[in-house]
Amino acid sequence: VSGRGGGVLVTGATGFLGGLIAAALLRETRGPLVLPHRAERAPGELIERIARLAAADGFAAGAADLARLAPVPLPATDALEQLLPALAAHGVEEVVHAAACLDYFDRAALESANVDLTRALLDVARRRGIARFVYISTAFSAGYVEGAVGETLHGEPAQGDPTDYTRTKRRAEGLVAASGLPWLILRPSVVVGSSVDGRYDGKPYGIYQLWTAGERLLTDRPSAALHFVCPPGPAHTIHQDAFVAAFLAARRRLPAGSIVNLTSREAGLPSARALYDLAMARYFRPEVVYYYEHREDVPEEALDRRQRLFLEFTATNAEIAAHPWRFETPTLDRLRAEGLDFRDATLETLGGCLDRFVARSARIQAYLARFGPTLAAAPRAVDVPGRGRAARAPA
Numbered sequence: 001v002s003g004r005g006g007g008v009l010v011t012g013a014t015g016f017l018g019g020l021i022a023a024a025l026l027r028e029t030r031g032p033l034v035l036p037h038r039a040e041r042a043p044g045e046l047i048e049r050i051a052r053l054a055a056a057d058g059f060a061a062g063a064a065d066l067a068r069l070a071p072v073p074l075p076a077t078d079a080l081e082q083l084l085p086a087l088a089a090h091g092v093e094e095v096v097h098a099a100a101c102l103d104y105f106d107r108a109a110l111e112s113a114n115v116d117l118t119r120a121l122l123d124v125a126r127r128r129g130i131a132r133f134v135y136i137s138t139a140f141s142a143g144y145v146e147g148a149v150g151e152t153l154h155g156e157p158a159q160g161d162p163t164d165y166t167r168t169k170r171r172a173e174g175l176v177a178a179s180g181l182p183w184l185i186l187r188p189s190v191v192v193g194s195s196v197d198g199r200y201d202g203k204p205y206g207i208y209q210l211w212t213a214g215e216r217l218l219t220d221r222p223s224a225a226l227h228f229v230c231p232p233g234p235a236h237t238i239h240q241d242a243f244v245a246a247f248l249a250a251r252r253r254l255p256a257g258s259i260v261n262l263t264s265r266e267a268g269l270p271s272a273r274a275l276y277d278l279a280m281a282r283y284f285r286p287e288v289v290y291y292y293e294h295r296e297d298v299p300e301e302a303l304d305r306r307q308r309l310f311l312e313f314t315a316t317n318a319e320i321a322a323h324p325w326r327f328e329t330p331t332l333d334r335l336r337a338e339g340l341d342f343r344d345a346t347l348e349t350l351g352g353c354l355d356r357f358v359a360r361s362a363r364i365q366a367y368l369a370r371f372g373p374t375l376a377a378a379p380r381a382v383d384v385p386g387r388g389r390a391a392r393a394p395a
C-alpha cells in the first residue's frame with residue numbers, strides 16, 4: 001500500500017480494538033489517520049485517548065504525531081459518501097474497519113452497525129479506489145459448526161448461530177470479500193488485556209463480563225457456596241498486545257484476500273474452569289464452589305437472588321463457551337515462524353489481567369478489606385455431574 005500519501009481511515013477508534021489499532025498506526029506509519037466518530041463523541045477526547053494508548057505502549061506522541069490524527073464526524077450510513085472529501089484531503093488509501101455493534105441482543109443495531117455500515121463503507125472505499133480494506137471480524141463468525149474453523153469464508157452454520165452478532169459479522173465478511181477491493185480479514189477470539197501488565201480499557205466483554213458480574217453481585221457479603229456454569233473446554237483468548245502485533249504483521253506481510261484466525265495456542269490456554277478456580281482462590285474465597293456443565297443442571301430455585309442474576313447475566317457467554325470451538329491458525333503460525341512475537345494467553349498471563357482488574361476494583365478491595373480474615377483459605381471445588389440435555393428434555 002503506497003502512493004497517494006498513505007492516509008488510513010480507522011473506524012471504531014473510540015472503542016477498544018479500534019483505539020489500539022489507531023495508536024499502533026500512529027507509531028508505525030507516517031501518514032494521516034482519519035478517525036470517523038459518532039457525533040456525540042468529542043474529537044479532543046478521542047485524540048487524548050489515542051495518545052494515552054500509544055504512551056501506554058511506550059510511544060510518546062509529539063505534537064507532529066498528534067497532528068496526523070484527524071477525527072471527523074461519522075455521517076449517517078445512507079450519506080456516508082460525505083466522507084469522500086476528507087478521504088481525498090488526507091490521501092486515504094487504506095481502510096481499517098473496526099467499528100461494530102457487540103450487543104448480542106439488539107438485532108436492529110447489529111444489522112445496521114455490522115451489515116449496513118460495512119456495506120456503505122465498502123461503497124465509499126470503492127469510490128475512493130483504496131488499496132486495501134482491512135476488516136476486523138471475530139473468530140466466532142463461523143457460528144456453530146462441527147470440526148475446526150478454517151480460514152475461509154463461512155457458509156451458513158449447520159447448527160445455527162450463538163447470536164445475531166456472529167451472523168451479522170459473517171455477513172459482513174461476505175460483503176468485504178465480494179467488494180472487488182483488495183481485502184484482509186482478521187478474526188480475533190476474545191481479546192483480553194495486556195500480557196505484560198494486564199491493563200485493559202475495553203468494555204466488560206468476555207472474561208471481563210464474568211469478573212464484572214462477580215464484582216457487582218458477589219462482593220456484598222461472603223458466600224458459603226457459589227455455583228457456576230462452566231464448560232470444560234479452553235477459554236479462547238488473546239492478549240491485546242498480541243492482537244496489535246498480529247494486526248501489524250498481517251498488514252505488512254499478507255497478500256490481499258487473506259483471512260487470519262487469531263487465537264492463542266490451545267495447548268497453553270486454561271479452561272474456563274481453571275480461570276474460575278483462580279478468581280475464587282485468590283479473591284472471592286467461598287467455602288465451596290459448585291461447577292456445572294450446563295445451566296439446566298443448576299438447582300437455581302435453591303440459589304439466592306444475586307447468584308441467579310450472575311447466572312442470568314453470564315448465560316449466553318457460558319453457552320457459547322460450551323461449544324467445542326477449534327480454530328485452525330496456519331497463517332498465524334506462519335507469521336510466528338517469520339518472527340512475529342505473539343504472546344499466547346496462559347493461566348499465568350490471564351491471572352495478571354485478573355490481578356489488575358481486582359487492583360482497580362473499589363468494590364472487590366472493600367470486600368477483601370472487610371471480610372478478608374473470615375474468607376475461606378482454599379475453596380473446595382465440586383464438579384456436579386450433568387444430567388445432560390437429552391435426559392432433561394420433556395418426553
Ligand SMILES: NC(=O)c1ccc[n+]([C@@H]2O[C@H](COP(=O)([O-])OP(=O)(O)OC[C@H]3O[C@@H](n4cnc5c(N)ncnc54)[C@H](OP(=O)(O)O)[C@@H]3O)[C@@H](O)[C@H]2O)c1
Nearest residue numbers: 012014015016017038098099100113137138188189190191
Ligand atoms: N473485544 C473483543 O474481544 C473482540 C473479539 C473479537 C472481535 N472483535 C471485533 O473487534 C471490533 C471492535 O470491537 P471492540 O471490542 O473494540 O468494541 P467496542 O469497544 O464496543 O467498540 C466498538 C466501536 O464501534 C463503534 N460503533 C458501534 N456501533 C456503531 C454504529 N452503529 N455506527 C458507528 N460506529 C459504531 C463504537 O462507537 P461509540 O464509541 O460511539 O459507541 C466504537 O468505536 C468489532 O468489529 C468486534 O466485532 C472484538
